[in-house]
Amino acid sequence: MSEMREKIMGTLSTIALPDGGDLASRDMVRALSVDGGAVSFVIEAPTPEQAAGMETQRRAAEAAVAALDGVERVSVILTAHGPAKPAPQAPNLKIGGHPKPQAGPLPVPGVASVIAIASGKGGVGKSTLSSNLAVALARQGRKVGLLDADILGPSQPRMMGTSQRPSSPDGEQLVPVEAHGVKMMSIGLMLKSDREAVVWRGPMLMGALQQMMFQVDWAPLDVLIIDLPPGTGDVQLTLAQKSQITGAIIVSTPQDVALLDARKAIDMFDKVKVPILGLVENMSTYVCPNCGHEAHLFGHGGVRDEAAELGAPFLGEIPLSLEVRLAGDSGSPAALGDGPVADAYAALARDLVARGIA
Numbered sequence: 001m002s003e004m005r006e007k008i009m010g011t012l013s014t015i016a017l018p019d020g021g022d023l024a025s026r027d028m029v030r031a032l033s034v035d036g037g038a039v040s041f042v043i044e045a046p047t048p049e050q051a052a053g054m055e056t057q058r059r060a061a062e063a064a065v066a067a068l069d070g071v072e073r074v075s076v077i078l079t080a081h082g083p084a085k086p087a088p089q090a091p092n093l094k095i096g097g098h099p100k101p102q103a104g105p106l107p108v109p110g111v112a113s114v115i116a117i118a119s120g121k122g123g124v125g126k127s128t129l130s131s132n133l134a135v136a137l138a139r140q141g142r143k144v145g146l147l148d149a150d151i152l153g154p155s156q157p158r159m160m161g162t163s164q165r166p167s168s169p170d171g172e173q174l175v176p177v178e179a180h181g182v183k184m185m186s187i188g189l190m191l192k193s194d195r196e197a198v199v200w201r202g203p204m205l206m207g208a209l210q211q212m213m214f215q216v217d218w219a220p221l222d223v224l225i226i227d228l229p230p231g232t233g234d235v236q237l238t239l240a241q242k243s244q245i246t247g248a249i250i251v252s253t254p255q256d257v258a259l260l261d262a263r264k265a266i267d268m269f270d271k272v273k274v275p276i277l278g279l280v281e282n283m284s285t286y287v288c289p290n291c292g293h294e295a296h297l298f299g300h301g302g303v304r305d306e307a308a309e310l311g312a313p314f315l316g317e318i319p320l321s322l323e324v325r326l327a328g329d330s331g332s333p334a335a336l337g338d339g340p341v342a343d344a345y346a347a348l349a350r351d352l353v354a355r356g357i358a
């Protein structure tokens, strides 16, 4: 642990909790990030009820860390790990159904920027990038939302490690679930179990997507990340027609076949006038954890070349790493940790913030 991190954890061990122990000894500090003089972390209480009563401790932690030598900015997010007690009123909002007529693309209220994560081909890592980028941005103090628009194959509940059902106290708006400092919504959270399949026709899907954009209390957010299904189908078109999208990030692996499909996705976004914010190469270099040998299982550099050819920014590369898959499967994205993989996601997030996109 770096000297600064030790100092911060030492300081947090002086913040006592009303029911005994302190923030450090009760293991409530998550996603501690030290980036120059900027420090951010999440205080994760066991339940939403406990989190609601801990604003005093959050403020005290913020002030104590801000007083440390070398610290210029501090951002502390309060969140909860466990399920809430059943909401006083059960959610009675019916998700799905025909989309409501709407004149043109609308802004999502209270959301500064909407970024769609897309690819032409399935399985290249859209959902993994979406969850990790969301967490990396939250670690940098941004207010982040994550919308799982892969309605037929929702994977964000597993990747973000939550199955909490969103509540709708007024029966009109859904309250998004919070995980790792990110507000989240997925059709997967509305299903009775993760084995239940969504069997809906097109209009029902489009209606559900429209509801998840506009009938969820997202505000206030700096950025809403949308994890799209693969391909160039109805969901992508509905999204472009109904909501004002800041832009799309295209994910691809470096193989020719994935790049071919990525080009189709780029072409589709061009047609619907959604700007391409840039391309990301996923599953790039593989570094053997035993001997350090670097291998390029799917090739290397293809996405960078493609971006140059298209005149689109190349946003960076994410290594092929067992840690990424295991972290995704365990519901705790790799970007929450330390090391080269978390650094790669942090660099991507920093770049988007620096360019005023997120």
Ligand SMILES: Nc1ncnc2c1ncn2[C@@H]1O[C@H](COP(=O)(O)OP(=O)(O)OP(=O)(O)O)[C@@H](O)[C@H]1O
Pocket: 119, 121, 122, 123, 124, 125, 126, 127, 128, 129, 150, 153, 155, 228, 229, 230, 282, 283, 284, 318, 319, 320, 321, 322, 324, 325, 326, 328, 329
């Ligand atoms: N950089 C990486 N290193 C190792 N494994 C990865 C990486 N990125 C993604 N994966 C793994 O590859 C699999 C597919 O990733 P993911 O579900 O994110 O792809 P997707 O494009 O969203 O898929 P779909 O098209 O089904 O929506 C997952 O098991 C994930 O853990």
